[in-house]
Amino acid sequence: MTTATVRWPDSLWAAATPPGPDLPELIGAQQADVIIIGAGFTGLSTALHLREAGVDVAIVEAMEPGWGASGRNNGQVIPTLSRPDPEDIIAKHGAVGERFVGLLRDSASTLFEVAQRYRIEAEQEQAGWVQPVHSPGRIKIAERRVRQWSKFGAPVELLSREQARDMLGSDAWFGGFWNKTGGHINPLALSRGLARTVLGLGARIYARSPAISFERRNDRWRVKTAKGEIGGRALVVATNAYSGEFSKSLVPDLATEVMPVLSWQMATQPLSDNVRKTIIPGRQAMSDTHGELYFARYDARNRLVTGGAVIGPGNRAERLKARVAERLRRLWPQIGEVSFDHAWNGYVGMTTDFLPRIHRLGPDAYGWTGCNGRAVALSIALGNELAKAVRGVPEKDLSLPFTRPVPIAAHGLLRKLAPLMLLVYRWRDAREIA
Template sequence: MAVTWPPSLWAHVSPPGPDLPMLEGDVTTEAVVVGAGFTGLSTALHLREAGIPTVVVEAAEPGWGASGRNNGQVIPTLSRHDPAAIIARHGDAGLRFVHVLRDSASILFDLVRRHDIAAEAEQAGWLQPVHTPGRMKIAERRVKDWGSHGAPVELIDRARMRDLLGSEAWFGGWSNSSGGHINPLMLARGMAQAVLTAGATIYARSPAQKVEHRDGRWVVQTARGTVTARALVLATHAYTGEFSRELAPEIAKEVVPTLSWQMATQPIGHNVAGSIIPGRQAMSDTHGELYFTRWDARGRLVTGGAVAIPLNQAARLRPMIAARLQKLWPQLGEVSFDHVWSGYIGMTPDYFPRLHRLGPDGYAWAGCNGRAVALSVALGREFSRAVQGTPETELGLPFTRPTPIPLHGIARRVAPLMLNLYRWRDAREV
């Protein structure tokens, strides 16, 4: 494998996924999906529900990458852009994308319920508290903007946010009741089993080396075989260039794979836990250096952080994030972490995701910018509709051409230093 990651909390507590074969030999099908994360698995599941023969090719195992290593928050928004900005950029396609994004959390939770997937799913809502008084203007704008498109949002004043979070640290904010959280690795593995049950084939430990369109068909080449299909969905995201530089170099170079660190405390006693986010909502605030926290199913707070210099990051994060939690929730007392792990998220310079039509019946996207749990599952449904022939004018997919980042290798090395800019901005009022 291209990268070896530290074991996560999710890997420690989740049942193993299905036993899957490697791709050996040549296979022909109607649709081929590259990548068995949330997008790829959702696409395959929706295609099989429509009766379309489908093969999934995965470089490692389902959920090995970002889909199984994230914090598990199910958030139906982008990280930086709200409906007005999305529509200004993409027009009518942007409006349809806003509606997909608005419904993305419910699409995920409905899929979990429909297929009875054990994913520790809690649709308890999502909170975004503001960390300075002036940032209530952000909350007000977002409630107005998302509310005008039918999202279940609510403005929250400081006193009520204090009660919802059990902390005096924030100054109000807003909520979306359709959000929540899941165990992401359990979700990925459960979706993989649902895909198999629906009649698709998943090949694991079979990194795609090259994809090309020839003689009217898409051909995915691995070390030991090929898959030939009418339609292709490339769902490799931040890992597009990690196993093969030839796979889709333009897409690989339009995102910056950035380390995201997650951390889980030891289980918190019930007497204290009841005073911290008692409604069990997911929470992520308005810091650029994001403060985010949610409960897991075993009484742990799952949070995370970042450091600018890539040296002994896990060891340096432990005391820093422990001090942060103690400041936010003094009732915690001493904080220690059972699990600290990391993985890539795909960042774009403008924080917009990139969605592409690669050719006839060929599609891809990248650039989650840290908000892809709900969106990935929802986009899988949209890519399935595209493969089935739904007109582009009816899809929530604002297609653009790939835009590689100049001096991409340098951008990857300097990206962690952006943390210092985020901290400077976080300290300023707006």
């Protein structure tokens, strides 16, 4: 792929979202106070909060804002991690872990507040996020999460099987919990809206300019691309699951401490009003407790946006469409025949313990990776904290649990084998329900 022309995935978001701003490439020598690599949610949020503080900032982006995971995901705004709960986070990180729990608790509201403050039109709906449980035994997960998150002030509620059925329009689940601050957005529209906002605040974004390397020289950070170089006092690396996609040597420690897992999304044709009112009638975002995750939410045109995973070569999109269509008919028989107008994919950065990795990369340099499927809300909130860090806010006042990078052994081999974990998840799911 060349950087001259950016090809977008055949996604619902790309079809429904107005084009982003015209952006220059990085050519020649440039300077900034803070350099950010990556114009996804984290990079754009960091730039936004830096410009609010009057800091000169420039973003170097390999393709276009939102081209990577930030514009390809399902758009669910979820104010938790995928598996670790507050007590797990605090047990690992202590006092800063408790501050990080507070950041997570407020992360969805932070996103919606930023979109409202800057009048970003991203089809946002703060209708709540629901996690139903797929077997009777897993109600213990919901009970634990409600107990722990309630302790830290999150607006969570336990759902009985009857309440879950009424909320979701299906008797496939056995209860669960929901968080009222969650919801969903058009992620590509949010990315492009943030890009326009930071440009309007005076930031610079250089597109189609993959960073080849960065180094510390003469007390300045220098980022090189094919056609240019930019120097700055501070550096933020915000490449997440795509850290190794354009340059294997850019941040190898970050690229190899996460497993980029391909996640497929798809969108049905718009549902009729009569059917839509019987399937998730409150329009909450939903993702359940299956290892092979079941998830769904509506877009602004009443398309049900869902997805899944598939193993092996061949026409994966068509194979997955058939499998997910059967799943939707099983969960919601009233949906009738199911057809999909769009199917697309992108990487999710998974860590071995499902916790994000946040690092100091050197003097005034920071990076993070490991979204584990929770990057939408988390990235916006982390951007604010990273902006504080490069401005010199003391570590005791930050909600950033710093760790050292720990690359996954035999990363290349395990990346090839990672899709086979889907078989394990299916076996576990079926075994538990049985």
